[in-house]
């Protein structure tokens with residue numbers, strides 16, 4: 001089977017199907033994970049300034065110095081981390097792909113918490129590696145230490161982590177992160193930690209795993225300007241951490257895209273340098289939207305599992321979620337995604353549906369009204 005055939009059946013097909021359904025039926029699309037408003041105006045101004053100011057040629061391979069410096073500073077000031085190196089990428093997605101291709105040999109095993117973001121499975125497959133899922137089960141989606149240990153085989157090379165997690169909205173707590181860190185140290189695993197929702201935490205706190213003992217030297221931390229700052233279309237991401245891990249990622253990135261988005265890299269530096277109060281205001285706005293959609297789901301008789309982070313909420317619809325989602329646009333004009341597409345073990349979340357709440361309040365209000373028709 002070719003690599004393309006291996007990844008063709010992954011969850012993305014349902015996104016295409018659902019987006020087409022949304023277009024055809026005029027349904028409100030709560031399937032797609034991007035905001036319907038722009039991020040801060042000052043950051044857009046920084047992009048315009050860079051475009052007009054002649055920042056329109058290739059960036060250096062590691063990224064423009066202003067953004068690299070902003071990432072170093074961000075890691076230091078928010079988390080007390082002091083990464084050895086930083087690489088700017090085309091979104092977190094390119095960092096994930098480059099890291100897996102640069103750090104895994106064919107036949108290696110990658111331990112990954114499932115449900116997982118769909119690019120993980122594709123990139124593990126492109127690297128010729130095998131995924132070993134650790135299943136998080138509703139309603140709590142807690143990490144079971146037994147399941148974690150059982151997933152770590154003799155060929156395990158890397159653990160791919162995502163907290164705050166898409167699609168569950170889980171923010172892993174310190175005890176869970178300590179168990180993961182202990183397993184990484186014991187089995188000498190590299191940890192690739194996808195933290196793109198780092199500033200979208202409504203309950204509890206985001207703890208970068210690189211801050212735990214023994215982890216800074218074995219962790220590559222990934223983030224981007226897409227989610228936390230509402231610029232998903234810019235595709236400006238970065239990774240930071242131990243020099244050898246960043247170097248391996250950079251060696252692959254060089255031959256994927258080399259560099260890109262120069263003016264937007266300058267603007268992303270402005271985003272990372274926003275005052276904390278502005279970052280918190282973006283988060284608080286999304287918290288209000290979370291609460292609004294959760295009330296709507298509750299009122300419609302769909303039981304929301306209130307998320308601590310990200311901009312996704314899962315609801316237990318009590319019936320087969322794939323059939324439910326296929327019928328939902330015609331039943332009430334809403335598009336959503338069955339959570340099982342993010343699992344290898346599709347039975348683990350057979351009745352869960354993922355809804356995105358990164359939409360304007362009036363859109364969420366209209367969605368809630370439509371959902372109420374299901375009662």
Ligand SMILES: Cc1ncc(COP(=O)(O)O)c(C=O)c1O
Nearest residue numbers: 091092093117166196224226237
């Ligand atoms: C967990 C996770 N990682 C990475 C990404 C992609 O990030 P970017 O747009 O910066 O490539 C997403 C987007 O949905 C995501 O949910």
